[in-house]
Amino acid sequence: MSEKEKRRYRSAEWFGKNDKDAFIHRSWMRNQGLPSHVFDGRPVIGICNTWSELTPCNAHFRGLAEHVKRGVYEAGGFPVEFPVTSTGESNIRPTAMFLRNLVSMDVEESIRANPIDGVVLLCGCDKTTPALLMGAASVDLPTIVLSGGPMLNGRYRGRTIGSGTAVWQLSEDVKSGLISSDEFMAAEAAMSRSAGHCMTMGTASTMASMAEALGMALPGNAAIPAVDARRMVLANAVGHRITRMVEEDLKPSQILTRAAFENAIRVNGAIGGSTNAVVHLLAIAGRVGIELSLEDWDRLGRDIPTIVDLMPSGRFLMEDFYYAGGLPVVMRRLAEEGHLHREALTVTGQPVWEGIRDAECFDTEVIRPADRPLTESGGIAVLRGNVAPGGCILKPSAASPELMVHRGRAVVFESIEDYHARIGDPDLDIDETCIMVLKYCGPVGYPGFAEVGNMGLPPKVLQKGVRDMIRLSDGRMSGTAYGTVLLHTVPEAAIGGPLALIENGDMIEVDVPGRRIHLDVGAEELERRKAAWTPPAAHSETGYTRLFTDHVMQADTGCDFDFLLGTRGSAVPRESH
Incomplete structure (x- = not known):
């Protein structure tokens, strides 16, 4: 691009003038020792950093950001690192999910308010990836994801x-x-x-894989271990590439298409990905105006075998996955079997097929051949019935085959506190044929939609050698968890969903192949229970909790805030001086 053809970037509205406002913007930036030429019209690249010592998965991001900066400088850009709220699922109470939407607002407004032409999203722990993608998608400036990588x-x-x-x-x-x-x-x-996020195929590794499958990260992003030098090399490449993306004006809205989301759903099935990917991809799709539903998750993933043999569904871990060839191998397999939209655009500026066509598998135990899958039908199963009119979900690759069709007596816990108080009681009337039911753990009920759905089994059952029972709730579970766990029940108990009406001793029928869940209680009796039901007391009348409970949507639409749907664009804010 010649000097005559050189684009005038968004950041020029701050730095590219000879007036009082530009004087102010440049002068205060200079107190960091910046030379004049960084304000010469080159693209300004924001590095959105979720580093925090309270988010151990992301505690190595300061060093990673330095490698991104080198890449930006080498490509002729001007990197500026900025922090946003960091959410670590391992420490934050009641759950990092409670803050996902808040972080997305932080990201969106930080990008829009500042002299930034393109952005690198440094993501790691579970909710940081969807939160940053949601926020950046709402602004729609050139964006690329760099994951922190899994632990050894x-x-x-x-x-x-x-x-x-x-x-x-x-x-x-x-x-x-x-x-x-x-x-x-x-x-x-x-x-x-070691440094890094969970090395199982939990939510962190799943969402790193989803970013790559969506085309929002460079090929190989998901699996390189955090402490492997090749993660730093990738960071440098990300710095180069985001600078070129700004020059090309390649935006998330061009990448996050219907085809991209369909690719990601199928990839999730093939890797045995976390159930949390469902709610996060629904939320990201909502930010870019893509119609995505639970039906899409069920339909697109149903015929996809799980071929990645990783915990919690299988035997191996992300380090092994990387050595075996990583996500590009999985995506190539899907493409060759006609399950991937090869033409979908990625942050490379090329169709996804160009980045995966030469991928090789180096370990057929970790990435299995199609004729020897971990699970014949991976994906996410969506069950509906009078318990869950809006649906509930299950991860077949982590469940017990013998429980896929089952009828059991409900043992009900009215809250997670009730569960903790009673589960260890040797007199608890429960055995392995029962169905454990947990209420009031949904988006409004907890509040925040906590990872408590994978209730531990009663000791009296465990001591018999039993390791799985059906569990049903309106909560989530950790992507690192396993078992025959029915989650995300819609509508949730706290807003009067049928889950709130289940009583001890009720019989529940579960038919995963038939995608059906049924509470064997007559409609007239349910109406009587509904009339006697009392909504739980509000968690808070003020503050963020009030905002959350007033505006959070249900799990089947992504649990975003209703007022955050759609892209609001990157228009430069009004001058302030």
Whole structure:
């Protein structure tokens, strides 16, 4: 591009004039030791950083951002790093999901308000990826995702252990008497032994994969371990590429198409991805005006076999996945079987097929051949019935085949506190044939839609050697969890959904192949219960909790705030001086 043809970027409205306002903008930036030539009209690249020591998955992002900056400088851009609220699922209470929409607002307004022409999203822990993508999509400036990468494999007493998944497994072993409490605690340091996010196919790894599958990240982004030097090389490449994307004016609205979301849904099925991807992709689609529904999740994923053998569904971890060839191998397989839109545009500026066509598999145990899948029908199953008129979801690859069709007696917990108080009682009237029901854990009910749906089994059942029972709730579960767990029930109990009306002893029928869930209680009796039902007290009359409960949508539409749907654009704000 010649000097005559050089584009005038958005940031020129701040830095490109010879008046009082530009003097102010440039002068205060100069106190960082910046030379004059960074204000010469080159693209300004914002590095949106979710670094925080309270978000351990993202605690290495300061160093990663430096590699992005090098790439931006080398490509002729001007990098500026800025922080946004960081949400770590491992520490934040009641749940990081409670803050996802707030973070998206922080991201959106930070990008729009500042002299930024393009943005790199530094994402890691579960909610940081969807929150940053939602916010950036609402502004629609050139954007690229850089994930922080997974931790190295956990190792404990000669065995490989996965983050999150090992917690659920080992804690159940303690309850069943297989290991001591001291042995359980000794695994703590062995599970998380390097920088990075969960190395299981939990929500963090799933959403890194979704960013890549959507075309919003460079090929290979999802699986490179956080401490592998190739993650830093990728960061440098991201800095180069975002600078070129600004020059090309390549925006999320051109990439986040219907075809991109269909690709991502199918990829999620093939990798055995987290159930949380459902609610996050629905929310991202809502920001760019793409019609996406639970029916799309069920239909598009139903015939996709799970071929990635990773915990919690399988045996291996993200480090192994990277060595086996990573997500490009999975996407190439899907494309060759006619399950991928090859023409979908990506941040490379090319169709997705160009980035995956040469991918090679180096380990057929980790990435299995199509004729030897982990699960024949992966994806996400969406069940409907009088318990869940708006649907509830299940991850077949993490469930028990023998429970896919089941009729059981409901054992009801009216809250997560009720569950904790009663689950260890040896006199609790429950056995492995029962269906555990948990209420008031949805978006409004918790509030925030917490990861409590994968209720631990009663010790009296675990001691019989049983490791799975059907569990039903309006909450979520960690992507690192497993089991026959029915989640995201719509409408939720707190707003009067039928889940609130279930009583101990009711019979519930579950038919996953038939996509049906039914509470065997007559309509007249349900009406009587509904009339006697009292809504729970409001969590708060003021503050963010009030905003959240007043405006959050239900799980089947992504749990975004109703007033945040759609793209608001990148118009330069009014001058302030």
